[in-house]
Amino acid sequence: xxxxxxxxxxxxxxxxxxxxxxxxxxxxxxxxxxxxxxxxxxxxxxxxxxxxxxxxxxxxxxxxxxxxxxxxxxxxxxxxxxxxxxxxxxxxxxxxxxxxxxxxxxxxxxxxxxxxxxxxxxxxxxxxxxxxxxxxxxxxxxxxxxxxxxxxxxxxxxxxxxxxxxxxxxxxxxxxxxxxxxxxxxxxxxxxxxxxxxxxxxxxxxxxxxxxxxxxxxxxxxxxxxxxxxxxxxxxxxxxxxxxxxxxxxxxxxxxxxxxxxxxxxxxxxxxxxxxxxxxxxxxxxxxxxxxxxxxxxxxxxxxxxxxxxxxxxxxxx
Ligand code: UFG
Numbered sequence: 001x002x003x004x005x006x007x008x009x010x011x012x013x014x015x016x017x018x019x020x021x022x023x024x025x026x027x028x029x030x031x032x033x034x035x036x037x038x039x040x041x042x043x044x045x046x047x048x049x050x051x052x053x054x055x056x057x058x059x060x061x062x063x064x065x066x067x068x069x070x071x072x073x074x075x076x077x078x079x080x081x082x083x084x085x086x087x088x089x090x091x092x093x094x095x096x097x098x099x100x101x102x103x104x105x106x107x108x109x110x111x112x113x114x115x116x117x118x119x120x121x122x123x124x125x126x127x128x129x130x131x132x133x134x135x136x137x138x139x140x141x142x143x144x145x146x147x148x149x150x151x152x153x154x155x156x157x158x159x160x161x162x163x164x165x166x167x168x169x170x171x172x173x174x175x176x177x178x179x180x181x182x183x184x185x186x187x188x189x190x191x192x193x194x195x196x197x198x199x200x201x202x203x204x205x206x207x208x209x210x211x212x213x214x215x216x217x218x219x220x221x222x223x224x225x226x227x228x229x230x231x232x233x234x235x236x237x238x239x240x241x242x243x244x245x246x247x248x249x250x251x252x253x254x255x256x257x258x259x260x261x262x263x264x265x266x267x268x269x270x271x272x273x274x275x276x277x278x279x280x281x282x283x284x285x286x287x288x289x290x291x292x293x294x295x296x297x298x299x300x301x302x303x304x305x306x307x308x309x310x311x312x313x314x315x316x317x318x
Contacts, residue, residue, distance in 0.1 A: 009036025
């Protein structure tokens with residue numbers, strides 16, 4: 001089976017490409033290289049350079065494909081607060097273009113990269129898939145709008161679809177050709193930034209006045225390889241005319257101070273940090289209930305926070 005991976009040159013998409021190839025799938029990648037890297041891709045995939053805003057390019061990329069994994073999106077919470085129109089355009093309009101072209105091409109199977117940011121500030125922790133959705137950022141709002149469009153397409157056109165709502169994705173994968181891991185410019189994510197923290201330039205912690213046990217935000221961190229193994233299971237599990245929404249996390253929450261302690265322990269050095277004001281768009285606590293992923297996908301995360309930190313560190317060493 002040939003799978004179209006949109007955003008396949010990005011961090012999470014390129015790990016998907018690697019594991020799909022490992023499992024014997026043929027792969028086409030559609031990526032505009034706005035944040036992705038061409039050198040993250042193996043030579044044996046078809047690469048189409050272009051945007052999900054261009055319907056003709058999507059149609060070309062869909063040639064011979066039977067399924068789509070859709071990662072192409074703008075994905076930073078703080079950037080989305082500054083540029084909401086850009087997020088709406090790429091994430092919502094781009095995904096609607098993709099759905100329309102899939103219908104025209106008769107491609108009926110979709111795994112969508114959704115997010116825990118769709119839930120906003122949850123009323124109950126851990127978060128289940130029937131929890132209220134009330135996004136605190138334009139990023140979360142755009143992904144929620146796409147989830148709704150996919151539900152409609154499943155009802156109307158018989159699409160077989162699964163949306164996977166990621167919590168905080170970390171780590172990398174070591175391939176024969178080297179590590180694939182986060183390479184964002186600028187880097188906004190906690191663990192990669194923490195690894196660069198020095199006493200001259202300590203990492204800034206965004207708020208210690210949140211309603212949590214130590215005042216810092218709590219997140220649920222998941223290793224990128226566990227995450228993509230769930231995508232491959234979802235590709236097989238999707239059923240015609242049905243749209244399932246499934247959380248992907250580890251099921252455990254860590255405060256930022258706990259992540260700093262775990263990272264310091266893994267590195268054998270006390271990492272410096274300084275407290276600053278809250279960042280716009282952040283909810284206080286996001287922790288997943290992952291029972292639906294276990295049941296529907298037969299999936300279980302196996303890589304812990306120490307491995308996420310170690311892999312991120314190893315990848316940064318090259
Ligand atoms: N943080 C800091 N300092 C930093 C970076 C982050 O204090 O330098 C804090 C943030 O304020 C937040 C936590 O660390 O409380 C995690 O922040 P990240 O930027 O690493 O990740 P986010 O939680 O903002 O977002 C990530 C993905 C989203 C996804 C979300 C779901 O980027 O796409 O997880 O939980 F929606």
